[in-house]
Amino acid sequence: MIVVFLGPPGAGKGTQAKLLSQRLGFLHLSTGDILREAVKKQTPLGIKAKEYMDRGELVPDNLIIALIEEYLPKEGGVILDGFPRTIAQAEALxxxxxxxxxxxxxxxxxxxxxxxxxxxLSGRRVCSNCGAVYHIKYNPPKKEGVCDLCGGSLVQREDDKEEVIKNRLEVYKRQTQPLIDFYKKKGIIYRLDATKSVEELFAEVEGIIKDGG
Incomplete structure (x- = not known):
């Protein structure tokens, strides 16, 4: 089964994908992770993708599709997270x-x-040393600005600043609405309320995945 996760940044897609991997054995394919791994391993596709990334350009659809194809297993469940982002990508997929x-x-x-x-997102803080994630409201460290695990300093990522988040949301809406309509016509889209707790949301996700319809 191949499942596509759509949603704005910060909607909890990564958390739900992780749970599906752990509990139902799905493979979580995040385009960002795949790109980073291909670049790190210096695969032929990774080297090509890096040329675009170094210039600050978007990696072309045909390269992304080739990478997905390379990582797609022959059997088992797969979650595509962060892809497709456009109609062209959806059609190529x-x-x-x-x-x-x-x-x-x-x-x-x-x-x-x-x-x-x-x-x-704006309340998220990340340890500059070990990468542990906190939230100033929902998961604060014991000591403000200091990581509980390693004592490293907590920082706010550039893309977690409010103005940047607003811009990311605008880009997401422009890109994704046509994609939502594309999959709606196929009758395979399921809308979830991502404001629910992690466990409540996972119960819904699991129900949809296990429902053969």
Whole structure:
């Protein structure tokens, strides 16, 4: 089964993907992770992708599709997270899967109001040493600005600043609405309320995945 996760940054897609991996054995394919790994391993595709990344350009669709194809297992469940982002990518994905007698089974849309996303992301703090993640409101460290685990200093990532988040949300909406319509026409999109607790949301995700319809 191939499942696509759609939703704005900070909607909890990564957390849910992790849970699906742990509990149901799904492979979580995040385009960001795949790109970083391919670049690190210096695979032929990784070297090509790095040329674009170094110039600050978007990696072309055909390269991303080739990378997905390289990492796609022959059997088992797969979550595509962060891909497709555009209609062109969705169509290219369809063609690639069709050649393997596969298809996207379900698309889960994680829906959350902008103010909730902004609150979640702008309050996030990351340890500059070990990478542990905190939230000033929902998961604060014992001592302000200091990591509980290693004593490293906590920082706010540039893309977690409010103005940047607002811009990311605008870009997401522009890119994703046509994609939502594309999958709606196919009757395979499921809308989820991403403001629910992690466990409540996972219960819904699991129900949709296990439902054969």
């Amino acid at each position: 369809e063609n690639m899967l069709s050649a393997k007698s596969k298809k996207v089974s379900k698309v889960l849309l994680f829906d959350s109001p902008d103010e909730v996303i902004i609150d979640r």
